[in-house]
Amino acid sequence: VRICWRLFPLAALVVAGICGCAPDSTASGSVASSGRIITLQEADFTASFTDGTRAARRVSLPLIWDSSYPGRSGTAVITFAFSQPPGSGSDAEPYMLLLSRIGNAYVVTLNGVILARAGDLNRKFSAWSSKRPVGISIPSKLLASENVLSIQLRADSRRKAGLAPPLLGPAGLLIAMRDRAFDLRVVVPLVCSAMSLLVAGLSLLLWLQQREPLFAWASVGEAIWSFVMFDLVWESPPLRWQLWYLVAFSLRMVWVWSLYAIVTHVFGERPRLERFGMKWLVIAAVPVLVLSAIVHSALPVHIWFAALILLFVCMVLQLLVVLHSKRTSEQALLILAVAMLLATGAIELVAGQLLATRYDGLPISSYSGSLLALTILWVVAKRYRQARTRALLLQESLAMRIEQKERELRESFDHLSVVERARAATVERERILRDMHDGVGANLATAMRQLESGSARAEDVAATLRESLDHLKLSIDAMTLPPGDVNAVLAALRYRLQQRMESANLVLLWEVESLPAWPKGDEQATRHLQFMLMEAISNVLQHAHASELRLSARSEGGSIIIRLQDNGRGMSGNPGRRLRSLQKRAALIDAVLDIDSSAAGTTVQIRLAAAA
Amino acid sequence: MKEEPLRVVLLEDDSDTRDFLAACVASQSQLRLAGAFATLGAAAAWLERNAADVLLTDLALPDGHGLSLIRQVARQQPDCDILVVSVFGDEETVLACIEAGAVGYIHKDSKREDVARIIMDVKRGASPISPMIARKLLERLRRQPGGGTVPPADAAEIPLSPKESEILELIARGYSYAEIARLQGVTMHTVQSHIKNLYAKLAVHSRSEAVFEASRLGLLSSMKPGG
Numbered sequence: 118v119r120i121c122w123r124l125f126p127l128a129a130l131v132v133a134g135i136c137g138c139a140p141d142s143t144a145s146g147s148v149a150s151s152g153r154i155i156t157l158q159e160a161d162f163t164a165s166f167t168d169g170t171r172a173a174r175r176v177s178l179p180l181i182w183d184s185s186y187p188g189r190s191g192t193a194v195i196t197f198a199f200s201q202p203p204g205s206g207s208d209a210e211p212y213m214l215l216l217s218r219i220g221n222a223y224v225v226t227l228n229g230v231i232l233a234r235a236g237d238l239n240r241k242f243s244a245w246s247s248k249r250p251v252g253i254s255i256p257s258k259l260l261a262s263e264n265v266l267s268i269q270l271r272a273d274s275r276r277k278a279g280l281a282p283p284l285l286g287p288a289g290l291l292i293a294m295r296d297r298a299f300d301l302r303v304v305v306p307l308v309c310s311a312m313s314l315l316v317a318g319l320s321l322l323l324w325l326q327q328r329e330p331l332f333a334w335a336s337v338g339e340a341i342w343s344f345v346m347f348d349l350v351w352e353s354p355p356l357r358w359q360l361w362y363l364v365a366f367s368l369r370m371v372w373v374w375s376l377y378a379i380v381t382h383v384f385g386e387r388p389r390l391e392r393f394g395m396k397w398l399v400i401a402a403v404p405v406l407v408l409s410a411i412v413h414s415a416l417p418v419h420i421w422f423a424a425l426i427l428l429f430v431c432m433v434l435q436l437l438v439v440l441h442s443k444r445t446s447e448q449a450l451l452i453l454a455v456a457m458l459l460a461t462g463a464i465e466l467v468a469g470q471l472l473a474t475r476y477d478g479l480p481i482s483s484y485s486g487s488l489l490a491l492t493i494l495w496v497v498a499k500r501y502r503q504a505r506t507r508a509l510l511l512q513e514s515l516a517m518r519i520e521q522k523e524r525e526l527r528e529s530f531d532h533l534s535v536v537e538r539a540r541a542a543t544v545e546r547e548r549i550l551r552d553m554h555d556g557v558g559a560n561l562a563t564a565m566r567q568l569e570s571g572s573a574r575a576e577d578v579a580a581t582l583r584e585s586l587d588h589l590k591l592s593i594d595a596m597t598l599p600p601g602d603v604n605a606v607l608a609a610l611r612y613r614l615q616q617r618m619e620s621a622n623l624v625l626l627w628e629v630e631s632l633p634a635w636p637k638g639d640e641q642a643t644r645h646l647q648f649m650l651m652e653a654i655s656n657v658l659q660h661a662h663a664s665e666l667r668l669s670a671r672s673e674g675g676s677i678i679i680r681l682q683d684n685g686r687g688m689s690g691n692p693g694r695r696l697r698s699l700q701k702r703a704a705l706i707d708a709v710l711d712i713d714s715s716a717a718g719t720t721v722q723i724r725l726a727a728a729a
Numbered sequence: 730m731k732e733e734p735l736r737v738v739l740l741e742d743d744s745d746t747r748d749f750l751a752a753c754v755a756s757q758s759q760l761r762l763a764g765a766f767a768t769l770g771a772a773a774a775w776l777e778r779n780a781a782d783v784l785l786t787d788l789a790l791p792d793g794h795g796l797s798l799i800r801q802v803a804r805q806q807p808d809c810d811i812l813v814v815s816v817f818g819d820e821e822t823v824l825a826c827i828e829a830g831a832v833g834y835i836h837k838d839s840k841r842e843d844v845a846r847i848i849m850d851v852k853r854g855a856s857p858i859s860p861m862i863a864r865k866l867l868e869r870l871r872r873q874p875g876g877g878t879v880p881p882a883d884a885a886e887i888p889l890s891p892k893e894s895e896i897l898e899l900i901a902r903g904y905s906y907a908e909i910a911r912l913q914g915v916t917m918h919t920v921q922s923h924i925k926n927l928y929a930k931l932a933v934h935s936r937s938e939a940v941f942e943a944s945r946l947g948l949l950s951s952m953k954p955g956g
């Protein structure tokens with residue numbers, strides 16, 4: 118909105134230009150005088166065309182060549198006769214001749230003295246000289262009582278040749294008018310060009326960042342518009358005129374398409390018929406132009422242009438209906454700018470081409486095209502902000518989703534570790550249960566049976582219970598013993614069973630070397646080894662009737678050999694069950710079990726694989 | 730001349746075990762039951778005011794853990810020998826008690842005459858040490874300079890003589906005091922005094938460690954070096 122306000126002075130200037138810079142429309146008679154400024158309106162005109170024909174007549178300016186001599190090129194001489202302006206003289210202030218528009222090439226002569234020239238009068242289609250106002254200083258002494266101003270022109274067909282009525286007056290008065298005309302014809306287009314270039318650059322940067330097609334179209338359109346505005350003041354383009362015109366015209370077509378694309382992006386998909394029409398009008402533009410040149414008639418171009426304007430008018434009307442139901446600021450501004458462009462285009466067409474009343478009328482449709490540039494800037498800025506907001510929201514929601522996923526991951530990890538703990542607990546529970554079943558449980562059951570039988574001696578029951586407690590203690594030892602330390606297993610076993618052996622008057626001979634590590638000796642294996650040793654010792658205590666037990670442990674050939682040797686009476690009764698239990702446990706820990714029993718005693722040997 | 734019987738204090742929340750231990754003490758004429766308590770609070774209060782020669786204490790008590798009482802008595806009555814009453818005598822617990830100032834423990838399933846004997850042995854200078862405890866001590870020693878996988882902070886501060894470590898090694902391998910005495914060519918009493926020394930070192934070590942830790946944390950602002 119602020120931009121719109123800033124635009125106001127510019128628009129005011131343009132409007133002022135349209136209304137004020139029209140001296141020809143207010144003049145009448147051969148010499149019109151407005152205060153001290155003389156407008157040279159009537160002139161003698163002679164023309165010689167390239168086809169060899171000539172024409173001579175009296176004309177009333179402005180001269181609009183393409184209206185008077187459509188499709189023809191040639192040179193002309195326009196001669197004005199006027200009396201010495203009042204107040205001018207050899208000692209008076211300097212005078213000025215202001216040609217608000219003149220083209221294409223010219224030579225200005227006053228009383229036989231050449232005052233100004235531009236371009237080559239003889240070279241058809243050479244440099245273009247009808248784009249800037251021309252102010253020529255006239256030395257006061259050159260003005261006589263009767264004067265002849267002669268202007269020679271080279272006029273190229275369809276190149277907007279012609280002459281606006283010259284103004285003559287004191288330089289002090291005309292300089293201001295010249296400056297104003299210069300501002301409107303040169304400064305304003307340059308400013309507009311720079312502005313469009315800026316919008317194009319900005320849009321390009323945004324497009325590089327967000328790849329939104331709207332930004333690309335805005336960039337393309339505004340770059341072209343910048344060129345169009347610059348071309349308004351560029352009098353010597355680098356190409357031959359026809360070629361240059363073709364390039365400029367083609368670019369304008371691309372601009373039309375980009376404008377249409379922007380409208381499509383702002384209002385949504387356009388009706389198929391309109392889209393079809395627009396596409397073919399744009400594509401047909403250059404062929405129509407070529408056709409127009411071939412047939413030496415502007416009619417095809419005019420028809421084409423009218424069709425384009427009509428299509429745009431239809432579009433604007435349809436969009437106004439859409440706008441009525443719901444609107445956004447960008448839509449309203451865009452429609453306004455397009456409508457204004459159309460209106461100014463129409464005015465220009467009617468005033469310049471059809472009525473041919475103005476030659477120095479301003480290119481107001483070009484100016485309003487720059488208003489469109491500002492609108493596009495607004496649209497782009499708004500889109501960018503929306504996209505940015507969307508991106509931020511997306512980022513936020515992404516962050517939230519990541520957080521959510523992390524939380525889920527954490528939860529599932531927690532769940533897994535709970536499951537893992539539960540599994541470990543289950544394994545441990547199973548181990549303890551098996552331990553209790555084989556050790557304490559079995560002993561307690563035995564003690565119970567002994568008590569229930571009624572015939573057991575108290576010390577037998579006590580012995581069974583004591584064994585049960587020993588099992589429990591060994592079980593606890595197994596939890597804290599370092600893995601694979603057979604010395605520790607043996608020492609703990611002795612420590613736990615010492616009392617029972619002493620009670621049974623069994624002398625223990627202890628011959629334990631420092632042993633290497635037992636790699637398989639985890640808690641479970643340790644427990645099996647404890648069971649085996651305890652079983653063997655219990656056997657000696659309960660059945661062997663031995664007085665001496667020798668326990669030796671040594672390392673030999675990569676093995677740990679534990680040997681229990683008693684001097685009892687050998688295995689008696691039914692040792693089958695106990696032996697099976699020993700064998701089973703030995704197999705479980707990859708131990709080699711050797712039992713040698715005779716009347717002289719029993720030897721139990723356990724061979725474990727030692728660490729290399 | 731007849732010696733004064735040794736004053737024994739009991740702290741045990743299980744009445745059967747307490748009665749059993751009281752009976753053990755009563756069975757020995759050189760021992761006198763000075764007090765029997767079921768709660769930590771009552772025992773601690775009594776020991777604040779009265780001296781004892783032997784304290785038999787359980788660990789898991791209804792109003793707290795026996796370790797605090799062990800620390801209190803070890804500090805207030807250094808002449809009182811503390812024995813822990815335990816079912817299992819598992820090494821972690823026992824080691825913690827020894828570090829707090831206990832000299833050994835009695836199994837709850839010990840026979841009556843054994844309880845009295847252990848108490849008398851302790852008063853005579855013996856310290857019952859299990860192979861598991863010995864191994865634990867050796868583990869710490871093995872982490873001394875050169876061996877260090879673990880920061881030697883605690884181990885390096887228990888200086889052991891070669892003799893002491895040899896004895897520990899044998900105990901850890903399951904040898905009895907008598908067998909060690911024979912193997913080393915010394916008397917059993919020597920072995921026992923070595924063990925007692927070890928205990929004292931361990932307790933002192935753990936105490937100094939606690940003091941160091943406390944001063945490091947700024948808990949003992951009055952304890953400045955040389956102050």
